[in-house]
Amino acid sequence: MKRSFTLFFVSFLFTVSMAVAQPGGARMGAGGMSMGAGQTGRLYGKILDSTSGKPLDAVSVQLVSSKFDMVKKQRKDTIISGMLTPANGDFSLENVPIMGDYRIRISAIGYVTLEQKVSFLSAEVQQKLMQAFASMNQPAAKGDSAKGKPAAQPNMMEVLRKAFGGDMSQMASMADKDLGNFMLKPDAKMLENVTVTANRPMMQMGIDRKIFNVDKSLAASGSSAIDIMRQIPSVNVDIDGNVSVRNASPTLFIDGRPTTLSLDQIPADDIQSVELITNPSAKYDASGGTAAIINVVLKKNKKSGYNGSVRAGMDSRFRPNLGGDINVRQQKVNLFASGNFSMRKSLGWSDIATDYAPTGNLPAYAIAQDVNNTNRGYFAFGRAGADFFIDNRNTLTLSTNLVNGSFDSEESNYIKYDTLYAPPTSSTTRRLTESDRNFRNLGSSLSFKHLFAKPGHEWTADVNFNSMKSDGASLFDNQLLDANSNPKGNPALQRTESGTTSTFIVVQTDYTNKLSNNVKFESGLRAQLRNFSADNNNFIFNYNTNGFVLLPAVSNDYEFTDRVFAGYVTFTGKVGKEGKLGYNLGLRAESSNYDGKLVSLDSGFNVKFPISLFPSAFLSYKLTERSDIQMNYTRRINRPSFFQLMPFIDFTDPLNLSVGNANLSPEFTNSLEANFSQQFNNNHTLLVSTYYKYTTGLLTRFQYKDLNQVSKDSAIYNTWINANNSQTYGLEITSTNKFTKKFETTTNLNFYNASINSENIQQNLNNSQASFFGKITLTQRIGKSNQWTLQMNADYQSKTVLPVGGGRGFMGGGPMGGGSQAAGSNGFVNPNYGADFSIRRDIIKNKNGQGYAGSLTLSMNDIFRTRIYDATTSSAFFVQNLTRRRDPQILRLQFNWRFGKMDASLFKRKNMKGEMEGMSEGMNMQ
Secondary structure, eight states: OHHHHHHHHHHHHHHHHHHHHOSSSOEEOGGGOEEOGGGEEEEEEEEEETTTOOBOSSOEEEEEEEEEETTTTEEEEEEEEEEEOOTTOEEEEEEEESSOEEEEEEEOTTBOOEEEEEESSOHHHHHHHHHHHHHHOOOOOHHHHHTTOOOOOOOHHHHHHHHTTTOTHHHHHTTEEEEEEEEEOBOHHHHTSOOOOOOOOSEEEOSSOEEEEGGGOSTTTTSBHHHHHTTSTTEEEOTTOOEEETTBBOEEEETTEEOSOOGGGSBGGGEEEEEEESSOOTTSOSBTTTOOEEEEEEOOOOOSEEEEEEEEEEETTOOEEEEEEEEEEETTEEEEEEEEEEEEEEEEEEEEEEEEOOBTTBOOEEEEEEEEEEEEEEEEEEEEEEEEEEETTEEEEEEEEEEEEEEEEEEEEEEEEEEOOSSOEEEEEEEEEEEEEEEEEEEEEEEEEEEOSSTTOEEEEEEEEEEEEEEEEEEEEEEEEOTTSOBOSOOEEEEEEEEEEEEEEEEEEEEEEEOSSSEEEEEEEEEEEEEEEEEEEEEEEETTTTEEEEOGGGOEEEEEEEEEEEEEEEEEEEESSSOOEEEEEEEEEEEEEEEEEETTTTEEEEEEEEEEEEEEEEEEEEEETTEEEEEEEEEEEEOOOHHHHOOOEEOSSTTEEEEOOTTOOOEEEEEEEEEEEEEEETTEEEEEEEEEEEEESOEEEEEEEEEOTTTOSEEEEEEEEEOSEEEEEEEEEEEEEEOSSSEEEEEEEEEEEEEEEOTTTSTTOEEEEEEEEEEEEEEEEESTTOOEEEEEEEEEEOSEEOOOSBSSOOOSOGGGOOOOOOOSSSEEEOOEEEEEEEEEEEEEEOTTSSSEEEEEEEEESSTTSOOOEEEEEEOSSEEEEEEEEEOOSOEEEEEEEEEEEOOTTTSOOOOHHHHHHHHHHHSSOO
16 A cells, blocks of 8 residues: 555656646646646745855756656656846746646856755645545455456545645645745855856847947947947937937936936946937936937946956047056945046037128128137046945945046137128138136935845835036137238137036935736836026126226026926736736826026026826737837926026127027927837847837027127027927837857948927928938957957938937037037038947956956047038028038057956855956956
8 A cells, every 4th residue: 555655646746747737728637636827836035145145146046857758768857947046136936837846956156056855845735645645545446456456546636625624725825935045155166266258249139228238349448438329329429429319319317317427527438338218118207308318337346356457548649548447345345446537639620601691781791710629638537336235135335426627728710701792891800719617526326225025026215416516717819800811909808707516416216016927016206406506707808997897798697496306106017828918007297396596687487397297108019039019108308407598698609609598498298119129049139110209399409690799790699499399200220230250230220200390489490301320330350269359330310400309408528529509490410421440459368368358459430530510500591501520530549457356265246147247347357
């Protein structure tokens, strides 16, 4: 009987397990027991470091079952389920047959592999099953026994009912089993000398975002974030560093939060990756209107031991740059720091031709300007911080960054006036400008993260603070010249003194909970507070008093306060048996309040917007294992920035003045987008997107003619207005192709139409243009060990209207820009194109002889000198053409050396995934 029981029990477990594992609908187990998809369960737990007790990510967790191979007549291991753990060390193995004995196999680089038996059925449950079987086992009848027939076996369902006293809910409760914590021991021998050769692609594409890995960009080495943007699909950068995405200015984030920094102030070598989100959901800040979000992720290594890098370079204008970063991790503290210093020299050339139509008693006339600009200065960037691992579920992070810079500018502007009087007259003015500007930006953040015991359940809270201060002065020397270019009379001297201060505080908390295997709930609250003040004083030289005299009419002090409060909820889940249909439904609520004041005139304004709702809906369907489709809808807002609102006049160019508009209102945008993603194999991917954006109250540039209050000459004013509406629609194609092991490409094509209706400002003022934008990155590796790498980036922009609104109006040019754009509502940018080239040579082999610790990179931008900003603006009273060229063919040589060591006896270990992805950034390896 004992032998009969043992055979039956083994048969019971094996039969039920195999029945449950069958695909499709319900299956019948022995004895008529219905075994369907509901008879599967979940095994879960957490992986921790045995020395520090901290969770480990990117750990391989496999569930193995030993089955009998009827062909080979032997048992073999079969992997039932598996996964890599996330940063919190949690794992969850789904749809595992309940009836079965398994082994869990846990492995990670630098750790001893752990293997252990696991089962849904505890020893107590197994004992109950044995007892139930024994009590119900019937001996064979005498006749059957004589004939060799076995004893009648009880029905399996009856055995289960007997074991659990008729309460089948106990059986159901076994389907969700916590295996507890697994402690991995570091493998000291393996950690003594680790080499990782994983090669991340330059571009990783997803349905909702594109991730650009900066370490794959050769041209960006030793430069700023602007050069990185030139390589990212969908992103267009003009010669002054102004960035647009699908013809709209994007919103800039750093590490997932808004910032007051500009792209020109962020060193490329301090950036780990750039995320491009073309249509953000309700989880993200609703500010941005038609724009995407560009999230710059700064480097913060979390490697055991210590690691870092040092770098130095020089460009063809003999401007050096120095930098380095270091990361040290021990016990419960992870420390990181980086610094970068660079000197820069920027050269620019502009030609501006303006033809005025006759007005009143004035005949037609033309003004031609020939401008040369030289800008010299430096940037200094520093960043430091620490992670404090309070325990295995609570982490506190503090970081701070400081940016400082100073620039001196010299500009010569020869202005020729031609009138159509009878006879025609002509005159020339030489305008010399000397400017100096200093700025400082201090940013700090404090964040806290708590992980609950349940996987996918967490709470975060953080505070971000930014303080910006800048001041500067400009001296303008206007000298009238005769026909022989000799001075006529005394020059007209002007002086401008200005300063700005700004504080920007963002407080945010987010909560995430996985309600079920298929549903995730997220919610959050956010408060954004910004205070800005500026003073702008303009002086004119009085030869009678031999001193400068303030001009109150064109001088002012300006203050601005911006407060935005927001909250959101989103539900993300899957529908259907196989979970092919996914959804993300969200709703965001925001209210805002603006206060502006002209201190010198004791006048101000206030704009209040009560709570506005911003829904978002994302639907995705998995066609095959390699292809997906998605459709989404969002509603967003774009509030005017303080640069757009400030009403003081910029006199840098007396014939093209710039002034803000304190009467601006926010714009609202409804966006639709559809995406198709196809991965043909591991070497080729394709993403096709169609999009449509409709905006009301569009914030756009506008030009008008008026009198220069200082020189009393006619001048063009560049300002901002709220147009009636705008529409943008297009088709975008992005592909990554690895044709060989050594040659790969990333291609981006965007066909679109942008239109602006500004008839509320001027009758028949409509601007529309069908356009095309494309860029490609080619990468070729040479040599058996890929020691040489060649890379070329090229882009082309056809004729287009200027960027229609966007994020908070940020630009990348910063103090080195020196240029202006024409208006969006009545201007076009003519076609332009360019190419950059880079070559890298890996040097200095690692001590273990595998991979390289150092590299030399030689790069040149705009190698064919073709990048020219050419804009045309027209109206009923003038036609203006602006042509600009800036900094072509700069050659840059950059050296980079990486160092580091992992030592398990001194340092703890965490975040294996981050280490595997980031080794090439900080270790003695490539």
